[in-house]
Amino acid sequence: MSAYEVNFDGLVGLTHHYAGLSFGNVASTSNKNTPANPKLAAKQGLQKMKTLSDMGFKQGVLPPQERPHIPVLRQLGFTGSDAQIIAAVAKQSPQLLSAVSSASSMWTANAATVSPSADTADKRVHFTVANLNNKFHRAIEADTTSATLRSIFKNETHFVHHAALPQQALMGDEGAANHNRLGGDYGTAGVEVFVYGKQAFGGMVEPQRFPARQTREASEAVMRLHGLDAAQTVFIQQNPDVIDQGVFHNDVIAVSNRNVLFHHQQAFLNQTQALDEISQKMSALGHQFISVEVPTAQVSVADAVGTYLFNSQLLSKPDGKMMIIVPEESRQNQRVWDYLSSLINSNGPINEVKVFDLRESMRNGGGPACLRLRVVLTDAELQAVAPGVLMNESLFLTLNNWIDRHYRDRLTEADLADPQLLIENRQALDELTRIMGLGSIYPFQQ
Numbered sequence: 001m002s003a004y005e006v007n008f009d010g011l012v013g014l015t016h017h018y019a020g021l022s023f024g025n026v027a028s029t030s031n032k033n034t035p036a037n038p039k040l041a042a043k044q045g046l047q048k049m050k051t052l053s054d055m056g057f058k059q060g061v062l063p064p065q066e067r068p069h070i071p072v073l074r075q076l077g078f079t080g081s082d083a084q085i086i087a088a089v090a091k092q093s094p095q096l097l098s099a100v101s102s103a104s105s106m107w108t109a110n111a112a113t114v115s116p117s118a119d120t121a122d123k124r125v126h127f128t129v130a131n132l133n134n135k136f137h138r139a140i141e142a143d144t145t146s147a148t149l150r151s152i153f154k155n156e157t158h159f160v161h162h163a164a165l166p167q168q169a170l171m172g173d174e175g176a177a178n179h180n181r182l183g184g185d186y187g188t189a190g191v192e193v194f195v196y197g198k199q200a201f202g203g204m205v206e207p208q209r210f211p212a213r214q215t216r217e218a219s220e221a222v223m224r225l226h227g228l229d230a231a232q233t234v235f236i237q238q239n240p241d242v243i244d245q246g247v248f249h250n251d252v253i254a255v256s257n258r259n260v261l262f263h264h265q266q267a268f269l270n271q272t273q274a275l276d277e278i279s280q281k282m283s284a285l286g287h288q289f290i291s292v293e294v295p296t297a298q299v300s301v302a303d304a305v306g307t308y309l310f311n312s313q314l315l316s317k318p319d320g321k322m323m324i325i326v327p328e329e330s331r332q333n334q335r336v337w338d339y340l341s342s343l344i345n346s347n348g349p350i351n352e353v354k355v356f357d358l359r360e361s362m363r364n365g366g367g368p369a370c371l372r373l374r375v376v377l378t379d380a381e382l383q384a385v386a387p388g389v390l391m392n393e394s395l396f397l398t399l400n401n402w403i404d405r406h407y408r409d410r411l412t413e414a415d416l417a418d419p420q421l422l423i424e425n426r427q428a429l430d431e432l433t434r435i436m437g438l439g440s441i442y443p444f445q446q
Contacts, residue, residue: 195238
């Protein structure tokens with residue numbers, strides 16, 4: 001059965017700014033208070049989607065969150081009109097206003113964990129929305145993310161949706177950013193690899209400087225919800241030492257595609273043992289596991305964090321080889337670029353590198369892999385997806401014009417106090433849901 005890995009990239013929202021809210025994310029905190037460029041951010045992401053679509057890769061679009069998030073401010077005791085609430089919050093707690101104007105939805109790898117139908121007991125595609133419990137501004141996203149995914153993947157014959165896990169640190173779940181799938185052809189059964197930062201019950205080690213955002217307990221819950229076979233599932237702990245160096249998700253230190261895992265020498269705790277388990281479980285399915293391990297001597301953890309080398313996309317080309325998608329920052333770092341040059345000339349599985357300018361995402365702490373949610377779909381499942389979200393020439397032109405009409409060129413934290421920004425946001429999102437045929441997915445549309 002033919003199947004495809006469809007990348008669903010997130011559109012950046014109208015309140016895109018550098019808030020520095022993500023403790024543990026070095027790029028995010030280091031750019032705090034500098035002016036951001038929402039229009040450029042949205043266009044950079046859209047251009048990446050269109051370019052990959054033109055190259056023959058299937059590509060979908062996920063809409064941004066409604067921001068600022070007025071319902072949570074009302075829940076916190078602010079009253080009056082929406083404009084009065086924004087004025088009060090701006091005066092009393094500008095940091096809170098920044099938080100409720102922020103969202104991780106441009107980084108759709110955090111939206112949910114997805115298991116393809118080839119891996120699940122009921123042979124349907126399963127989605128579990130991430131609770132993103134570790135950060136307040138991200139933990140308020142789950143309801144809209146769930147409504148969005150349920151609207152796009154509506155057909156119950158093919159798709160199953162699970163609510164976010166309980167909003168508590170024990171069940172901290174960051175979605176696909178800590179989930180890999182390894183195997184052969186996309187339509188055949190694979191091995192799902194869950195990477196966690198700490199184990200709440202009985203764990204021996206965890207990071208000391210920065211928080212571990214994903215727990216083993218949460219990953220095990222997702223496995224149960226998705227009906228995955230233990231013989232085809234692997235749990236690995238991320239190296240706590242690299243979390244303390246700014247590797248806040250697994251996708252900052254490792255990325256997979258088909259039978260290849262591209263990762264750093266220091267990515268995992270007990271790395272040899274972990275890779276052996278993956279290899280054995282893949283072998284039982286008839287697949288040969290290929291580990292492409294990058295030595296610390298060639299690329300340090302600091303280089304990996306600064307360039308997001310591993311927060312890349314690995315894409316399968318028609319000739320069976322793979323292309324790696326990296327941000328411009330990887331080209332600007334001589335050590336990383338030297339490594340990539342040697343990689344694509346090594347006669348290994350990865351033989352092409354493509355560079356994108358994703359400055360706006362990078363400054364907020366997210367590289368290429370952050371920007372997409374990977375959904376493996378068969379022909380029948382792809383036909384069941386809401387058609388208005390799939391990238392083509394018409395959608396690209398429409399969205400580009402939409403961005404031109406609605407987005408501001410420049411945004412600072414002080415601009416968030418402007419009540420007009422809320423009006424602009426709602427008008428834009430109302431139009432976007434009509435363009436994409438998604439119905440009423442936002443709180444203001446209810």
